[in-house]
Amino acid sequence: MSSVPEPSAALLQRAVAVRRAAVDLGQTDDGQRALALQAMADALTERAATILAANREDLERSAGEGLAPALMARLKLDDTKLAAAIDGVRKVASLSDPLGCRQLHRELDQGLVLERVSVPLGVVGVIFEARPDAVMQIASLAIRSGNGALLKGGSEARCTNEAVMDALQAGLAASPVSADALALLTTRQESLALLRLDGLVDLIIPRGSNELVRFIQDNTRIPVLGHADGVCHLYVDAAADIAKAVRVAVDSKSQYPAACNAIETLLVHRSIAQPFLAAALPAFAAAGVKLRGDAESVALGVAEAATEEDWSTEYLDLILAVKLVDDLEAATDHIRSYGSRHTEVILTEDAQTADRFLAAVDSAGVYHNCSSRFADGFRYGFGAEVGISTQTLPPRGPVGLEGLVTYRYRLRGEGHITADYANGSCVFTHIDRPL
Template sequence: MDIQAIATQCKDAAILMSALSTDIKDKALKNIIKALETNMDLIIDANKNDLEQARKDNLDAPLLKRLKFDQPKISEACDGIASLIKLEDPVGKTLSATELDKGLTLFKVSRPIGVIGVIFESRPDALVQIAALCLKSGNAVLLKGGSEASATNQILASVISKAGVDTGLPEGWLGLLETRSDVDQMLKLEKYVDLIIPRGSNEFVRYIMDNTVIPVLGHADGICHLYIDRLADPKMAVDLSVDSKCQYVAVCNATETILVHEALAKDILPVLKKELEAKGVKIYGCEKTGDIIDVEAATEKDWQTEYLDLIVSIKVVPSLKEAVAHINRYGSGHTDVIVTSDKKRALYFMDHTDTADAFWNCSSRFSDGFRFGLGAEVGISTNKIHARGPVGLEGLMIYQWRMIGDGHMVKDYTGEAAKPFTHKSLNKDF
C-alpha cells in the first residue's frame, strides 16, 4: 500500500478507535502483551538481524545498545503496557456540563485527537510504548522507526497490529511507514494526520517542525538553566548544579547554563568549579566568571548551545531580572531552575520566565513524565498551545461539545421576545 492509502485507512480506523469501549481497549492491550510474549523468539531473531547489520554498518556502541531488543527489554515493554491497562480511560470524561435552558444541555466530553503520526529513531521499545498509548487513548497511529531497526519494527508492528485487530480493533489502526520518503509523504498529509510526535535528535525534530503544517508535539532543544540567586543556600546551589548538569548529561532536561548572581559569585564559583570538575565537567565562563575562576572563555554561541555532554557554561549576572532576561533570550522554554531562599524572588522568577517547567530549589532533571507522576509519557513539549512540558495521555486528547435538546431552535432565543439562557453549571456526567 502507498502512504496515502495507509493514511486513509488509518483515518477511517481512527473514527472507530474513538468509539471503542474501555473494555475492548484493555482487552486489546492484554492481547498485545500475550502476542509479544508468544512471538518473543521471532522478535529477538529479527532484532539480531538488525543488530548484525548495524555492526556491519559500524554503528556507535550507544546506538547499538538502544537498538537491542532482548528478552528483558521485551518484558519491560510488556510491564509498561500492563501499567497502562491500570490507568483510567481518558476518553469520554465529562469536562463540563451546562444547562442553556430547560431541556437544553451542553456537555464538553473528552475525545481522542484522531490519527497520531509518530516518528522515532532506533529504540524499538518506543514503538511498543507509543502504539499502546495511542490505543489506550482511542487514537489510530502511523509509526515510523529508525531504518536500522526495520526488521524489529516490522515484526513488532505486525504482531501488535494483529493482536489488536483480533480483539476487535479496526484494520489499519496501526500503520507502519518504512522509509524516509514515507515520512516526507506523511508530513504533507495534513488532511489525514492530526498530530505528529517526533522523538529523536534535535536536528531531526527541527527538520520535522520545519517541513509540515501538521501540529507537532515535542521539543527541538532543551537549553535548560539553573540560576543561583543572591539569596541561595550555597551548598544547595552547588548540589543542585551538579545534579542538574551531571546526573545524566545526554538528555533534554540536563542543565546547560548556570547563571550566578554577582553578590555570591566570588564565594560560590570556586566551589562550583571544584565540584563540577570532580565530575569531569568542562566549564566555559563569561568574562566575570573568568575573573574569579580559571575557565575557558564563553562566546555568544555557548549561550545558544545544548551541549548534551560534560560541558557547562557559566555566566555572572547582576540581578534576578537579568537572569530572567538571559533565560528568555537564550532558553528553549523547556526547564529552568531558581535556587533561592526567598519566596518573592522565586515567584518573580516563575512569573517572568517563559518556560514550560519553572522549578524552585530542585534539580532540572525532575522534568519528566514518570517523575511528574503522569503515568505514561508521550513526550516533552515546548509548544505554547495544547500541551506544555512533560505530556501524559492527556496530550493525545481533545474534546467534543455535545448538546442535547428537545427540538430547541435559535429563533426562540433572538429578537424582541427572546427567551433568556440560564447558563447554569451542572454537576452531571454525559
C-alpha cells in the first residue's frame, strides 16, 4: 500500500463528520429517509439550470483537454439525462425500507429474547469515473439505507459533481437528515487516502474501469463491493436448439458489448459445431461481431485464430472467442479455469444437462436458455443497483439496497447471567417466535 497516502487532518475531520451524521441517520425511520430523498430530488430540480451550466463548463474544459468521445458522451448531462436521474432518486425513495427487518426472533429462555435486525453499514466510500449521474444514484441509495457517504468522482466532472452535491446537501438541509451525511472528495490525494479510512468507512464501492477496481481491491483493508473482470461464457450444448442458440448468443454478445455481463467466450459442443456455426457465423457478422476461434472452429469458418490470452480476456467490445469442447465437463472445466464467476449460460433442450450445468458451475449467475445480459439489478426487479459483485461471499451478483445493510443482534433479558446455564440451574429453550 506504499502508493496510498495517509489521510490528511482535513480529510479525517470530514470523514468523522460524515460518520457522526451517519449515526443519527441510522436511527431515523422509513418516512424520514423517504422525505430526505424527496427533498434531494426537489433541490436537484430547482437547481437544474446551475447543474447543467456546470456540466457545460466540464464539457468545454474536457474537450480542450482532448477527452475521448466515449468519455465525453458519459460526462454529458442534458435535460433528459438529469430528469431521468432525478426520477431515479424518487424511485429509490419509493423502494421498501431495507432497515429494521427482523430476520430472527428467538426466545433463548424465559424472558431472554434474541432478535436479529437489519441496520445500515455506517459509511460507504464511493469512487467513480466520469458519469455525473452516479453521484445522484449512489447518494440516494446510501441515504435510503441509512448510510453516510463519501463520494469521489472523476476530475473531468468536478464542476458538475460539485453542483449536484450542493443541491443534494441543500435538499438534506431541508429534511430530517443532516447535510453532513454526504461529502464530496475533490482531489486525487483524498480519493487515495479514502482507502485508508478503515474504522470510519465500512465499504468501498468502485464504479469504473477494471483497472480502477483492481487497484482499489489491492490497496485497502476496507471491504470492496464490485468486480474487476466479467469474463462470461455461453455454452452451446449438443442438444441445443440452433435457432434459439444463435439468437441468445448474439444478444449475449452484442446487445451492449461494453457491459460486464456480455459474453466473451462461446463454447460449442463438437457434435453440434458444424450446423451451429453455419447458422451463427452470418448472424454474428450481421451484428458486427468479430470471432476468434481455436483451430477446429477456424476450420469451420471462424475468420481469426485465438491465442491462449483470448480465453481470459474481457474484450468489452464486439469480439468473441470461440472454442469447441468434447462435452459438458470440458465446458465447465474451461469456465472454472478462465471464468471470473460472473454469469455463465447453457443453451440446451435437455433439461437434465441444464440442471447439471446449473449445479456444477459456481458463478454468481448460472443461466439456461436465456441471455447473459439479464444479469442486472433492474432486470432482477431490485429497483436500483449498487453494483455487481463477483466475490464468493454475499452479497453476490447484482446487488440492490441489501449491499448497503448489515444486521445487529439485540438481546433483551431480565438480569440473565451465563453462570446459571453453566451450572445447570437454567436451560436454554431456543423457541423461535414469529418474525
